[in-house]
Amino acid sequence: MRTLRFLLQKEFRQIFRNRALLPVIFIAPMIQLLIMPLAADYEIKNINISIVDHDHSAYSRQLVSKISSSGYFVISDYGTSFNAAFQQFEKDKSDLILEIPLGFERNLVKENEQKLFIAVNAINGTKAMVGSSYLNRIIASFNADIRLEMTANPRMNPFPNIEVPSINRFNPYLNYPFFMVPGILCTLVTMIGVYMCALNIVKEKEVGTIEQINVTPIKKIHFILGKLIPFWVIGVFLFSVGLFVIAGLVYGIRPAGSIPLLYSFLFLFLIAVLGIGLLISTYSETQQQAMSIAFFFMMIFMLMSGLFTPVDSMPNWAIVIARLNPVTHFIEVVRMVVLKGSGFNDIKYHFLVMTGFALFFNSWAVWNYRKTA
Amino acid sequence: MNRNIVISTDKLTKRFGDFVATNEITFDVYEGEIFGFLGANGAGKTTAMRMLCGLSTPSSGKATIAGFDVYKETEKIKANIGYMSQKFSLYEDLTVQENIRFFGGIYGKKKKKIKSKSDELIQQLGLEKERGKLVGSLPLGWKQKLAFSVAIFHEPKIVFLDEPTGGVDPVTRRQFWDLIYDASDRGITIFVTTHYMDEAEYCNRVSMMVDGYIKALDTPTKLKQQFSAETMDAVFFELARGAKRKAD
Numbered sequence: 157m158r159t160l161r162f163l164l165q166k167e168f169r170q171i172f173r174n175r176a177l178l179p180v181i182f183i184a185p186m187i188q189l190l191i192m193p194l195a196a197d198y199e200i201k202n203i204n205i206s207i208v209d210h211d212h213s214a215y216s217r218q219l220v221s222k223i224s225s226s227g228y229f230v231i232s233d234y235g236t237s238f239n240a241a242f243q244q245f246e247k248d249k250s251d252l253i254l255e256i257p258l259g260f261e262r263n264l265v266k267e268n269e270q271k272l273f274i275a276v277n278a279i280n281g282t283k284a285m286v287g288s289s290y291l292n293r294i295i296a297s298f299n300a301d302i303r304l305e306m307t308a309n310p311r312m313n314p315f316p317n318i319e320v321p322s323i324n325r326f327n328p329y330l331n332y333p334f335f336m337v338p339g340i341l342c343t344l345v346t347m348i349g350v351y352m353c354a355l356n357i358v359k360e361k362e363v364g365t366i367e368q369i370n371v372t373p374i375k376k377i378h379f380i381l382g383k384l385i386p387f388w389v390i391g392v393f394l395f396s397v398g399l400f401v402i403a404g405l406v407y408g409i410r411p412a413g414s415i416p417l418l419y420s421f422l423f424l425f426l427i428a429v430l431g432i433g434l435l436i437s438t439y440s441e442t443q444q445q446a447m448s449i450a451f452f453f454m455m456i457f458m459l460m461s462g463l464f465t466p467v468d469s470m471p472n473w474a475i476v477i478a479r480l481n482p483v484t485h486f487i488e489v490v491r492m493v494v495l496k497g498s499g500f501n502d503i504k505y506h507f508l509v510m511t512g513f514a515l516f517f518n519s520w521a522v523w524n525y526r527k528t529a
Numbered sequence: 530m531n532r533n534i535v536i537s538t539d540k541l542t543k544r545f546g547d548f549v550a551t552n553e554i555t556f557d558v559y560e561g562e563i564f565g566f567l568g569a570n571g572a573g574k575t576t577a578m579r580m581l582c583g584l585s586t587p588s589s590g591k592a593t594i595a596g597f598d599v600y601k602e603t604e605k606i607k608a609n610i611g612y613m614s615q616k617f618s619l620y621e622d623l624t625v626q627e628n629i630r631f632f633g634g635i636y637g638k639k640k641k642k643i644k645s646k647s648d649e650l651i652q653q654l655g656l657e658k659e660r661g662k663l664v665g666s667l668p669l670g671w672k673q674k675l676a677f678s679v680a681i682f683h684e685p686k687i688v689f690l691d692e693p694t695g696g697v698d699p700v701t702r703r704q705f706w707d708l709i710y711d712a713s714d715r716g717i718t719i720f721v722t723t724h725y726m727d728e729a730e731y732c733n734r735v736s737m738m739v740d741g742y743i744k745a746l747d748t749p750t751k752l753k754q755q756f757s758a759e760t761m762d763a764v765f766f767e768l769a770r771g772a773k774r775k776a777d
Contacts, residue, residue, distance in 0.1 A: 162634030170622050364616030371582050371612040373604055374635050 159374055163382030167356075171386060181352060185344040185394055189402045193336040196464070203287040204232040204250040206241035213261035219298050223254070228290050242275075251277045252287050264302065326412075326495050333407045338490045339463045341398040345391050345422075346429050346457060346483050350450050353387045353433025358446040361437075380522060384430045391426040392419075399494075412497030418490065421503065424510045425486045431517030432482075438524040457483040482513045532559040535687055535718045536581060541590035541599075543576050550576040552741035553590060560686075563709065563719040565729050565749075568738030569769045574722045575615065577738070578689055581720070582612050595686045608636070611680035611688035611717075615695070619676050621665030625656055628664055629679060636683035650678050670701030674708060681712050688712065690721040694728065706731055726761040735761070737768045744768050 172178065205223065209216050223229050232250045235241065244250040255273040263270045274291060276284040327334045360366040369379060403409040411418060432453065440446040460474065461467075461483040467475060478484045485506045492498035500507075536558035543551045551573040558564045568574045579585040581594055583603030592599040595609040612618075619628045629650065633643040651660050654674055664672060673693055681688050690709075694702045706728065713719055721732070729735050729749060736746040745752060745768060749761055758764045 158637065159635050162631055166620070166623065166627070166631050169627065170620065173622050363621070364614060365618060365620055367584065367614050367616070368612065368618040368632075369635075370584055371607055371610070372632070372635050373608040373637075 159378045160381055163374075163378060164385060167382055167386045171390075177352075181348060181390060182394070185348060186397065186402060188344060189337065189340055189398050190406065192340050193333040193407065196332070196336050196340070200283050200286040200290075201228055203229050203252060203283060203290070205229045205252045205254060205287075205291070206232055206244050206250040207234045208236060208238050208241045208253060208255040209234065210236055210258040211256050211260035215261040215264060215302070216256045219256065219295070222298050223291070223294055226290070226294055228287075245275070245277050248277070248279070251280070251283055252291060254291065265306070334409055334495060335491070336463075337403045337407050337409055338399075338494045339461075339487045341395065341403065342483060342487045342490050343458050343461065343463060344398065345395050345426070346486070347454060348394060349387055349391050349426060349429040350433045350436070350454060351447070352390070353383065353430045354436040354440070354446045354450050355443050356387070357383055357434065357437035358440050358443050361440075362442055376522065376525060380434065380525065384427075384434065387430055387433070388423075388426050391429075392422065395422055403494075409494065411494045413493035413499065417500055417503075418493045421486070421489050421493075421507065421510065424507065424514055425482060428482045428510055428513040428517055431514060431521055434521035435517055435524065438521055457481055460484070461487050463487055479509075482510065485509055485513075532561065534558070535560045535596075536564075536592070536594055536720065538581075538592040539590055541577070541580060541592050542588050543573075543580055543585065544588040549741050551580070554738075554741075554743045556736060556743060556746055558687075558718060558720060560718055561713060561716050562734065563713050563721065563732045565732030565735035566720060566722045566738070567724075567729055567735055567765065568722075569772055569774075570724075571774050572738040572769075572772070573741040574738055575691055578691055578720070578722065582610060582689055583607055609686045611683070611685040613673075613676050613680045613688070613690045613693050615691045617672060617676065619664050619672065619679060622663060624661050624663055625651065625667075625675060626660045628675070629682060632679045633682050638683060646682065650682070654678060670697045670705075673697055674701070674705055677705065677708055681717055685717065687718040687720060690719065692722055692724065694723065694725065702728070726765055729761040729765075737765070739768055739772050740774050 171181075207220055207223075209220065220231070220234070224231050229252075233241065233244055238253070238255055241250070241253045241255075245253060253273075253275040255275070257271070257273070260270055260272075272295060274288055276288045278284045357366075360369070399411070433450070436446055436449050436453075440449060456477070460470075460478045460481055462478060463483075467478045467484060470478060489498075489503050489506050492503060534557045536556075538557075539555050540553040541551060541555070542549065542553050554577060566574055566578065576585065580587045580599060581592060583594075583599060583606045587599060594606045597603075597605040597609070599606065620631070623631065626647065629647040630643055633647065638646075651657055654671075656671070656675065659667060659671070664675065667675070677688075677690070677693060680690075694705055697705065702725070709719055709721070709731075721728075723729065732749065734746065734748050735752060737744050737752075745755070745764075747755065752764050753759070753761065756764045756767045758767060
């Protein structure tokens, strides 16, 4: 135990003395957490729409003003030529074309029926899909308005309206930061854990001091604990600042569930993640190697964690990978506990899986770390 | 000479694939001796030394260090030796005082003992003004003297020095050797590699490695007689000329 105390003292001294690295560990993640949720927003706004109006009637103008006042669309041009509108498309200046045919108002009144044409620029798939569904909803609502206007007696409405009201549980205003902040916080803690832990050990290999350590009677387990504990403490600290200061004060997110439960999972998760860092360090000789390996895994951890895209909608093989990714479980648990207030019974499966990860990565790393070549 | 043997090797060999870095070397080192381990670059000195320190497992052969077996008792060996590697081995981002405290601490020395001994050591090295400075800011010669002092801080039976004076000026080298003599007088066995032939003259006995073999082993005086050479330099040339391996 005395040996461990000397090791910890040394590690903390070195970490806090590294003027170049300190801001990267403590300031950068907080800035990222402040900025990224604001940009990572699924709500699509500012969809550029070209309107080709062949009708120029009161109704067509009414429809156009309804579209522009919805707040989702920016009317990039308004004209009478589909070809001109299509050129805007090709220059990527507009995402949607709405064509209102000649006789729109007349046919609507006389024949009770009219077709509109929507062309979607599907280069940016999400924007196109969401945009066309917004536009469809606006047109449907415009349609209902006109029906109401045209039918003198609303009770005699020949077109019965079915309305489906829905409420959003756990995040009533579909506030995206509520969803993104806990997720981004999770990935930041992961990054700091994996990178710092791996680089720290590999640096000792590069400088040659690890040789000096290996020739002392220090026990392997003490050396490893001496490396893991400081980053474990830093991870817990970063998560706390992120959760209570940035998520709490800036975004107004108050964890709905139990804080001790959340922290028990964090403790376990950090052990697993630091095990990955340690493992990477045992397989690399230089910081450059460690950085490249860590980067490869971080990309997978980030993109296949359900942070941006729901795991359930991935193909089956990808779901398997996502389930083998500790970050997926961490993000899920943090979202469940923070937003939904889930209890231990809801997340005990994740506890089990995470214990497995922690044991797996750490035993592998300890096994592969050798004092004698 | 009926002194105790502290290092004993018997056909100690290390292979890396087809390459035999150290080929059946056999020698004994006596307690309190200054043993020079010479050879051209790539002759296999560092590999041999790493095996003796328990950093590398031999491919075949036998060796005992301070009475402990290099295969089974590496951790016991480590408690009884000091080591100073070719690469600089102290933490540059810790101060002089912190480095001494850390290495004293991990060898299990008591706090009070560390305190009193490090004061003594700092005074001996004349580093009173530098004790609070980061080791990285010291000149190389001072660093090497400090690294040596740290390597023998826990009073090991044997200390292994891998080219400890490379790149150090002659005056500091002389001072470094004063420290080595001091340690030797206290009964610490010194096992040192070097490329400076004047330093070879300071050793009690010298071995010469060529292409993984030990080609000669005796006192500097006898070696010079044997090769009818004026200086150790000439002895070295005589032996190393036959080397087939390219320097690394």
